[in-house]
Amino acid sequence: MVPLQSAPPSLGPPLAFLVVLVVGGVGLGALGSAVARRLSNPVGKYRLLYLGVLVPFALLSYGVLALLEFGSAVAATVGTAGPLGSLVADATGLLGAGVVWLAAYAATIRGVRAVRDIDLSTTTAVARMARYVVGVSVAVAVVMLPLRVGSGVSPLGLTIVVAVLLLVGVGASPWIVAALRSTTSPDESVRDRLATLRNRAGLDVRDTLVLDTDDEETAAAYVRGPPGYRRLFVTTTFLDRFDDETAAALLAVQAGRVRTRLLVRRAGSATLAAIPLVAAVAGWGPRWPLLGSAVGVVLVGFWLARRGVRAADDVAAGTVGNDAVADAFERYAEVHALEPTRRRVPNPLSVNVALGDRIDRLRGR
Structure with missing residues (x-):
């Protein structure tokens, strides 16, 4: 048959x-x-x-x-x-x-x-x-x-595979961002300006790429990549709308995030949460307790990420001053037509701290 x-x-x-x-x-x-x-x-x-x-x-x-x-x-x-x-x-x-x-x-x-x-x-x-x-x-x-x-594949082997893929994704992020977004290399004048700003901010990177955001007017700067090949991404709006004081302060925040390993905290939390999640999906144990463990790891990871955000602000404040960082945050909100939000109780499901709370914390110091 x-x-x-x-x-x-x-x-x-x-x-x-x-x-x-x-x-x-x-x-x-x-x-x-x-x-x-x-x-x-x-x-x-x-x-x-x-x-x-x-x-x-x-x-x-x-x-x-x-x-x-x-x-x-x-x-x-x-x-x-x-x-x-x-x-x-x-x-x-x-x-x-x-x-x-x-x-x-x-x-x-x-x-x-x-x-x-x-x-x-x-x-x-x-x-x-x-x-x-x-x-x-x-x-x-x-x-x-x-x-x-x-x-x-054994449960341990498959978990290791998933963890390695997550970590490789973080390490390859400089090339992934460049593949998903249109980027250009800065010209000589912009390169010199960025070098001066990075020096003031205490930010050490291997190179810089510029993202074209003239249409959406998104002023952003962030660092991606492993030690030894960290790449700075800045948008055209960031370069056009911020003066040197504001730009240096915002780059100092990025330097603080590198120094406090904020991205590593987030990636590490995702990797640890992947272990019980993979086990639950693959049926290697009681599903709901494993899913609950994954959720618990994620919540702890979010808390650690918020602590990292505050620690990075502290590093930036130590480099350029509390008021300079607070002024830069307010200018950032102004450029994006954004009213800084404030929370009495931190959002446990957020990896970020409300911008208004960050400003108040810096002003209070």
Whole structure:
């Protein structure tokens, strides 16, 4: 007798659900944008809309598409199987959720453009976000591949694989950011200015790349990479809108984050949380206690990250002065049309400290 084989999942139903989710994302984004525009501190409310509503909706969409086997249906349709089929299925499922996120995000661009008074076209914003979504989806699918093909791997071996992948991702972040974003090398005058600012800030990096943010006017600077190959990323808005005093203070904060190993704290927490999470997914123990352990590790990691943020501010204050750092934070908020928020009780689900609380803490010292 020939053994019966289950038929591959049909692509029709999950594709129909994807269309419904995309339409729902557009509606949710438009409704959330309309509400955020009418509230106080609208820029802050848009950030809350993204993190508290649209991202969870995209994650929910991923769960729905996974239950409907959307990725597996696509893999079967294109005729892939084995590890390649698993990779295609995971990447497609993530991209499906990414399409829902892009639809919801696109519906908010007009409102963001109005509250920040910037000339950012919806097409440009969505194209840049799409590049990021594709890159992250492929990267996550690659990380998930050992879980899919790890039936013959020991629990310890598979956990080590996941931990190594996470740590490699942090170490390779200078190249990952450059691949996901459009970057240029600074010209001679900008290079000289940055060298002076880094010297004042006590920031030691190997090189610097500039991100073009003239449209969205996002003034940011951050350091990525392992010791010996740390790369500074600065945006064009950062260079254009901040004077040397402000820029040096903000770079001093980045130097403080390097010195306090803030990124290592976050990566280490993610790695430790991955151990019980992998065990729960693979069925190597009681699922709910293992998931509870993962959540506990994450919460402790968030607390350590917030301590790291404050410690980095202290390092920056020791380099350029308390008032200089506080003034720089206020200027940062002004450029982004952002009202610094303050919290009586720290948010246990956040890796950051409210900007207003950081300013008050520096002023109080």
